[in-house]
Amino acid sequence: MTEDTPRTGTHEPGSEPCEAEDSIPTFPVVASGSADLPPHHDHCLGCGPANPHGHQLRVRRDAHGVHAHHRFDSRHVGAPTIAHGGAVATVLDDLFGFLLYTVGELAVTRHLAIDYLAPVLLDTPYTLRAHIHARDGRKLHLRATIENDHAHVVTTATALFLIVDIDHFLTTTHQPHHR
Numbered sequence: 001m002t003e004d005t006p007r008t009g010t011h012e013p014g015s016e017p018c019e020a021e022d023s024i025p026t027f028p029v030v031a032s033g034s035a036d037l038p039p040h041h042d043h044c045l046g047c048g049p050a051n052p053h054g055h056q057l058r059v060r061r062d063a064h065g066v067h068a069h070h071r072f073d074s075r076h077v078g079a080p081t082i083a084h085g086g087a088v089a090t091v092l093d094d095l096f097g098f099l100l101y102t103v104g105e106l107a108v109t110r111h112l113a114i115d116y117l118a119p120v121l122l123d124t125p126y127t128l129r130a131h132i133h134a135r136d137g138r139k140l141h142l143r144a145t146i147e148n149d150h151a152h153v154v155t156t157a158t159a160l161f162l163i164v165d166i167d168h169f170l171t172t173t174h175q176p177h178h179r
């Protein structure tokens with residue numbers, strides 16, 4: 001292991017966020033009703049507390065999966081007053097990544113699909129929820145919603161995450177797949 005090699009298994013689940021270092025986390029199963037889940041790592045674009053350009057998403061586990069309360073702000077503007085669709089996708093992709101705390105495995109996004117049903121407004125509170133729809137071996141079929149304070153669903157998403165082992169993050173020689 002070199003100085004640049006990510007380290008693994010650096011935190012325990014519970015109420016405290018991941019410590020202030022970048023590393024590949026383990027994903028122990030965290031019980032429903034716990035405090036905020038640890039961020040994927042400190043500088044993660046979706047949830048890293050040390051990334052000033054990120055969304056700093058704070059996510060909790062619940063009986064169905066995971067949820068978060070979130071406001072997009074002027075950093076995420078697309079059309080005036082409306083969150084950029086890519087920013088919305090970023091947050092949903094990251095939210096899906098928190099479901100790994102419900103399966104206790106490392107996994108990455110293979111496919112992500114978003115339905116933008118209504119604009120996601122800046123500086124407006126939303127509730128984001130995600131759950132595992134089905135698991136088929138190493139394939140995790142995931143679903144998510146964003147709803148506003150009036151319980152109207154403004155965005156839905158589905159994703160396929162593939163469980164990988166730690167070597168996935170340690171190799172630089174990935175070859176693209178053609179389907």
Ligand SMILES: CCCCCCCCCCCC(=O)SCCNC(=O)CCNC(=O)[C@H](O)C(C)(C)COP(=O)(O)OP(=O)(O)OC[C@H]1O[C@@H](n2cnc3c(N)ncnc32)[C@H](O)[C@@H]1OP(=O)(O)O
Binds near residue numbers: 111169
């Ligand atoms: C530090 C933080 C760490 C923590 C990580 C968590 C952080 C979360 C952050 C947010 C999430 C991210 O940004 S993750 C980063 C973005 N994603 C990535 O970089 C992944 C890039 N892609 C890859 O590396 C690779 O494609 C993999 C590992 C995902 C999959 O490669 P593979 O293992 O060779 O698998 P592959 O053959 O492609 O597909 C496996 C099976 O899935 C099926 N399959 C493939 N696509 C589809 C599809 N659209 N719909 C249905 N099924 C599909 C195939 O038919 C096959 O079925 P069968 O024949 O087996 O039945």
